[in-house]
Amino acid sequence: MTTAPTTEKPTNHQSNLGVIAGAATAGAAIGVLAMLGRKAAVQAPSALAANWVAALTAEHKAVLKIFDALEATESRNTTKRAILLAQLKHALAKHDVEEGNVVYPALREAGRTEEADHLTKDHGYVKQYLYELDNMPRDSAEFPAKLRKFRADLEKHMTEEETDLFPSLRAQLSDEKNKALAAAMNKEGFKVA
């Protein structure tokens, strides 16, 4: 008699993430966020703890899904905009703590101060955009334009991290150091989530 797959199998964690990613791709990001609840939604990508670059990349994708949902709103959807903006702020705050408290210091420790300072400066402007959006009437005609500029700048920052700076730092560090970095990063993120 064959045994039906149980929830105990080691790959289950990844399957769940696959389901989340698939649903998000289908444009159901908000439904998924609502289903999981705020904490679970932002913690899910951190489950990729073994590879900190993959974990941060997954968080980037989750953030862009919130942008997709925001961009799909119309000026009359003020409540939806407020909720999505709060989700965006929360996801980016967690991400900022993970990178700013652990990854960027590790980058400096590896002798790459200039790159770390450049990324830190970018994060300052992320907060600037969030501040400006927060202080803008939700039905403002400027809202979508500000959002588009924010996304463009943020995507540039994410691409630099994903394709260049993070993989090269990971390659520079020992397995043991990468493991410690991932653990420290998740610990920081968990405090905020």
Ligand SMILES: [Fe+2]
């Ligand atoms: Fe960053």
Ligand SMILES: [Fe+2]
């Ligand atoms: Fe990032």
